[in-house]
Amino acid sequence: LCLAACRPRRRCSARRHFGIDGGWGMMPVRVRVVVAVVLLAAWAVGAAAPPTVIWMAPFWSGGGYCSEAIDFVLAMQDAGLDVAIRHHGDSVDRGFVAGLDASTRSRLKAMENRFYSLPSTSSAIVVCHSEPGAWAPALYHTSECPPRSGAAVTIGRTMFETDRLPDGWPPRLDRMDRIWVPTDHMKGIMAPLVSKTIVEVVPEPVDTDWFRPDGPRMARPGPCASASSVFLSIFKWEPRKAWDILVEAYAKEFAGDGDSVCLMILTHGYHSTTNDYAGEIGRVLREKHGLSPPETLVVLPEGLPNEQMPSLYRAADVFVLPSRGEGWGRPHVEAMACGIPIIATNWSGPTAFMTEANGYPLRYDGMDTIDGGAFQGHRWARPSVDHLRTLMRLVHNDVHGRKAKGRQARLDVVRYYAKDVLGNLLRQRISQYAESTDRPEL
Template sequence: MLVLPRPLTSLRGIRQELAEFEKNSPEWCTVSAVDDDLMHWNAMLAGPDSPYSGGVFNLDLQFPSEYPFKAPKVRFLTRVYHPNVKSQSGEICADIINEVGVRSGPEIAKQMHENRADFDKTAQEWTKHEAHSYVVALDAALGGSTVSPSDSGSRDPPEGGEDADSEPAMEQPFELLITQHGDSLNPSFIRDLPEDMRSKLEQHWIEERDFYWRLKHRKIALAICHSEPGAWEPAHYMTSRCPPEKAQYKVGRTMFETDRVPKGWPQRMNKMDEIWVPTKFQEKVFVDGGVRPEAVKVVPEVVDVDFFDPDKVENVYNLASETTFEMTEKTTVYLSIFKWEERKGWKVLLTAYFEAFSVEDDVVLVLLTNGYHTSSSSAGDFKSLIEEFASKAVDKPLDQLPRIHVLPPHIPQEAMPSLYKAANAFVLPSRGEGWGRPHVEAMAMERPVIATFWSGTTEYMTEKNSYPLDIDGLIEEARAKGKQAREDMVAKYSPDVIGDIVLGHITRILELVAAQEEDVAAATHEEL
């Protein structure tokens, strides 16, 4: 009798279990090996009918060589509120074979047993914020009906044909699935989306179980992962799986703010078929850092020039109603929007402002900021930090310096166009931008932009449409630059323009995948 070493026995058993599960798994669960390592699995499951309903949970399973006599280590990559799951690491505090479970959260356990209603409510909130996957299904034109699991998956092309000069040729529409990936979901951003955008998304909403049914049973020709490479499978932290296991062509869309590539990124990026970056600056940085040159494609970001349109703003944001000092129509307003971190150059901004103006000048610097790896979170917190910095930098209290107004960190998205229009100029001397979303939004609103001309901003800032730092000019010149800025945003970065670019790349890739399938089919036929 031949006795196999236990690891080999385990591998055979695990291979059989994985194959069986992939073949017969329920619609609400998917499982796959991580990088073809049979001892390391990733699982995605939709929450059952419970406080976890509506959530999509990502789990990591690592099998010991002693399996099945020792249980695998299982941890949630998605944060979950449960007494047997450590909230920070996601580890499950139980070994059903060898050890007695130890509750990681005694307070949670107490709440679960003594006040189940409160426990369920908290678990539901966690599920909503941590495990909720905002999933929509769209067709290529954002106008067709979504495909249900019972549909065949094919549709007729739209009537009327296409202009070959303006749009890429497409034989038939394709189905597009969108779900949250990378950073955690921001429910307030979703809640405050403009009504027309919300309704457009809600028209195509599908339930998570429907999404994972499609993911399991449909052919995935192309997966585009919009995140930093650390989130790509296998992810370094809690997030949804991307790219999916069955994706035939994998694209990573990413960027960074420096002239160096973070350690480990080139290796991860070179596992993707393509890397999409928003700027030529980023293309050079990644290629110089070791990413395959032929894989990097420049696909600019979009600015919604219909939403950020100065002619559509009826009521300008009323800053005067929020300030403790007097403002008039003649007050010059400088607006700056950024995360509160050193990279954004807030100290440079304040120092320059204090040097350029005095307390007698009719100016105000308006800041819209939010905390980033800091305990500061309110307008009052940031005002205190500014006051502390001012006392050290210029040795003066704020009441002896040009005026500053800090807005509440959360301004609804629908109010942003009116806020931009309330400003005379947008200013941000940051040390680096991957793209610079506030910059292009301000430019679309015809606001003259004063910003660092380096990194991502070099893609769209020019001498004709914006100002480099330390440039003085006339009011009419500033207005002219603002108008030129909007013209450039409409011509180069509007949804229609960038949509055509993205659609062109998708069409190219789908044609490539189809050709590869034909080659495989032909080769198989020849062998037969």
């Protein structure tokens, strides 16, 4: 507040507002102090409540953006923010909605009702949380974000997994006041390509009360029942996840280990032409590597309910996913919250949270150029099969070491990514934005 000490050559608008500018210097010091305290109190009352946050995202769709958005809005509401939501950016998955726990579904429905009760969006802070093709003017049919009625501040939340942005993204990013990305890696790619907007790093929150080490463990499938080391991998069925690298490394490294080690895979389709994942894994191993698929490589049934995910993580000893690129790495952080160390490619998203102390960074052998598809010409990492074999063997042999890394993983996630931590961060950000747009110059 500049009542007591205005900057040189700057007139104090608060003085002018209260009609005291001309006689301020003539007032006794004690009188000035009293006036300053009164004005400060009046200013604080008017600035106490942050504005409503309207968060538009694929809340009812399932998938990465959906899960991330749900944790964001719950964290903000827990931090005392007024949050309204609207579905945006993808189609509704009725099965996913039915699988949500009752408490989460009820809270989301209440926030959705809050949106439809708002008289206007013009004074709200609006977050468009999706790929930018859904932002107004959208390239396909979806709810309009930002709303046509306007907003005090517009924020785009998005991410990508290669070494560059898709064509057409930069102009859309520049229509927002701010862009939130999950990592410094993503900011480094995006910031040089926009000229009008501010790019800020906002990590993903994780519910560390839900994903925690203690609690029931899912029964391991038959081939894994007696294993002393159980690896778990969770991913969308697409080339970016490098499942081919994973199964090659596992089959080659543990061909002679019998049932002492096991790999559980939970996957789901993503614009794929097959849901016979075990059959496709077997075909790749036989045709490309001359290997038979190990009996201890188990593909779990698709569609595991969300409420069972913590027990699945706790059934494993290590989470492994040698992705070619990640925007963040949500299953990685959920596993870490459950006290499970991770093996992940040391490039893109996981570099934000994975260290030698809490996991096993996987080397990559340079970058590959994507050949074909929507992202032809982009580049992503080439995970090292040999190093993945080495790390998986190390994990299998060093039970004490992997448990120590798992404990550190839990500590790191609670410290940096718990919902209360991110909720408080977002409350601070929202308050700062409100100050910059709503408050008079003081």
